[in-house]
Amino acid sequence: MSQAVSNDIRDRLLDAAGLSLDRLPMLHVIFDRMATYCADNLRHLSASPSYFSLSTIESGRVSDILEIYEANAVAGVFNVPEWDSEILVGFDRDFVFTMVEVLLGADGTEPPVDDERGFTNIEMRISMAIFEQVGKALQASFSMVSDARFKFERLETRMDFAVIGRRNNLAVVSKFLLQALNRGGEMFVIIPQSALNPMRQTLARVLSGDNSTRDPRWTEQIRNEVSRTEVKLRAVLEEREMALGDIADLKIGQVIELQATPRSRVKLEGNDQPLFWCRLGQSDGSYMLRVEDYIDQEQEFIDDVLSR
Structure with missing residues (x-):
């Protein structure tokens, strides 16, 4: 067969x-x-x-x-x-x-x-x-x-x-x-x-x-x-710590001095996560940001711990 x-x-x-x-x-x-x-x-x-x-x-x-x-x-x-x-x-x-x-x-x-x-x-x-x-x-x-x-x-x-x-x-x-x-x-x-x-x-x-x-x-x-997902971005020029009592004493019209200048780097965040370092500028009467570098989140965490 x-x-x-x-x-x-x-x-x-x-x-x-x-x-x-x-x-x-x-x-x-x-x-x-x-x-x-x-x-x-x-x-x-x-x-x-x-x-x-x-x-x-x-x-x-x-x-x-x-x-x-x-x-x-x-x-x-x-x-x-x-x-x-x-x-x-x-x-x-x-x-x-x-x-x-x-x-x-x-x-x-x-x-x-x-x-x-x-x-x-x-x-x-x-x-x-x-x-x-x-x-x-x-x-x-x-x-x-x-x-x-x-x-x-x-x-x-x-x-x-x-x-x-x-x-x-x-x-x-x-x-x-x-x-x-x-x-x-x-x-x-x-x-x-x-x-x-x-x-x-x-x-x-x-x-x-x-x-x-x-x-x-x-x-x-x-x-x-x-790619179509919407993400809110936030540009942070400076961050500083204040005591809760000082915050409670803030009054309308009071001026808070910042150490940042127009040449300071700006931190660009998305969903509270640091993404890029940027430079502040102007164009047609509006503020603008130029992306300069990525933010190393691990290094940022280490630097933050060491600064405390």
Whole structure:
């Protein structure tokens, strides 16, 4: 018997038996990362924070999994060319209603929607926007084990139309809890086991986080957010100590003499931390500072201790 035939038979036996999730610890790492990516991707779209957490990872027949969500969810079908497979992402009714409020600027004071009606056009369009963000989170999360693209194909509101292969095929379903505006919902991801089988050896061992690929978009976002952070600066011309009694005796109009001159160095501080030594000057009738040197905070601390 050739090696190719032997491998084919072994793969078919594994497909029939199903994957043992206990032997695939990397799946938990991937889906935990996905929860973090989902929260990060949606954070810049809304003023209110949204929190995602991995709830469970289970296996079962596709039909049995979808039956739970019939008439109570919206599903997005993604094509994964590298896996030669499709996967399904779904949002239950509470998830959709919560995210609509979050993305449209609600503050949570209104009671949650409790209605069995069909989804409106606005709710469907918002769901599609969220599916795009989830697709990015899936791609970033699975990049640890597979260079796969997740292409959104279509949206379905009837679970019997959410076809990703035969409905009696085995699949892995991960469920996530959403928390926002003191309410929440559930998101689920269904991946056929046939798509995960080729990666089972990689999924069987936990990869070090140091070996994971750095997401350049996330790095750039962090850099942009930090650079836009507002910091208050304070220029200190002179500092002096006074007794509490002298301060209590100060009166309006009293003059306090300073030892500093226009040629004295000015200490530039940010958030009460010394940053630079500067020189005082004037330009167009306004005072200005010219940065001359960095402040060695360790040396400043030593000098301050020795001066006491």
